[in-house]
Amino acid sequence: MEILIGLFIIAFIIVIVKLYKSAHAEPEQIQLSNPAHERNMILLAEVKRQAEEHNDQDTIQAVLNMTYDGPMPEQKPDGSYTSIYVTYLRYNIAGINYRKRVKDYVGKFKGYIQPEPTNQYDPNAIAVYAEDGHHLGYIPEAETYEIRELGIPFPIEFWGEIEECYDYDRQRNFYVGHILIEQPEKETPAQTCAGA
Numbered sequence: 001m002e003i004l005i006g007l008f009i010i011a012f013i014i015v016i017v018k019l020y021k022s023a024h025a026e027p028e029q030i031q032l033s034n035p036a037h038e039r040n041m042i043l044l045a046e047v048k049r050q051a052e053e054h055n056d057q058d059t060i061q062a063v064l065n066m067t068y069d070g071p072m073p074e075q076k077p078d079g080s081y082t083s084i085y086v087t088y089l090r091y092n093i094a095g096i097n098y099r100k101r102v103k104d105y106v107g108k109f110k111g112y113i114q115p116e117p118t119n120q121y122d123p124n125a126i127a128v129y130a131e132d133g134h135h136l137g138y139i140p141e142a143e144t145y146e147i148r149e150l151g152i153p154f155p156i157e158f159w160g161e162i163e164e165c166y167d168y169d170r171q172r173n174f175y176v177g178h179i180l181i182e183q184p185e186k187e188t189p190a191q192t193c194a195g196a
Contacts (some may be wrong), residue, residue, distance in 0.1 A: 047082050054085060069129070074179050074180065076159050077108045086182055091147070093128050096137040096162070102175045105130050106164050111179070112155040113139060113147070128160075128179060136177065152184060160178035 044063050050073070051059035059108055062068035073081035074088075082088060111130045116138075119125035126139040126147060139147060147156070162177035 017102050043081075044068065046073050047084055050081075050084055057085075074159070075108065077110055082180065084158065088180040089146075089150075089179070089183050091143055091179050093137040093160070093162070093179065094140045096175050096177050099136055101134065102136060102162065102177075103164065103190060105134070105136060106162050106175070108159065108161045111155070111160055113138070113179070113181075114155045121146050129155075129158075147181070149183070150184060152181075 009149070034124050047068060048060055048063040051057075051063065059068065059070065062070070071084045073084055075081055103158055109130055111128060113128050114125050116125045116127045117123050119127075122141060124141070124144050126144045128138060130136055130138045150156075158179040158181045160177060160179040162175055165176060166172075
């Protein structure tokens with residue numbers, strides 16, 4: 001009987017010690033990966049790389065000091081990045097949800113835009129195509145004039161991205177997309193000297 005009481009006391013002490021240790025133990029450091037933070041760090045590394053190519057010391061220092069707030073590059077489908085030293089014009093893709101096989105183009109893709117003068121609703125329409133010629137939608141009507149004013153001959157190539165979203169009210173998927181067109185550099189008018 002004394003042996004059983006002794007074993008019970010020892011077991012009781014062990015349980016008390018374990019409870020005390022677990023209550024006062026240092027919490028384990030759990031490393032959680034943050035995909036958004038990782039992506040941002042990759043993009044900042046690309047900003048620094050481009051700044052070094054352009055010998056842009058201010059941008060390099062801003063990246064190193066974590067104070068950079070300028071344009072961020074976008075990754076192209078081929079893995080390269082758009083330049084922070086080039087201005088890109090962004091346009092949404094209208095009518096994308098009325099096109100077939102849009103799901104096949106979700107993500108980043110390359111394509112071109114082309115006028116569609118035979119369009120029965122708008123003879124000024126500019127159609128958006130994937131690189132393989134699949135029709136994905138149109139440039140919004142209000143922005144077709146702006147694109148024509150760029151003076152870039154058609155077809156105009158672009159980098160684009162399509163996202164698949166979900167409408168909880170209607171309980172269906174839908175798509176949103178945009179394209180990036182490189183803005184051409186404006187030519188500086190030739191200077192003339194009076195009396196030359």
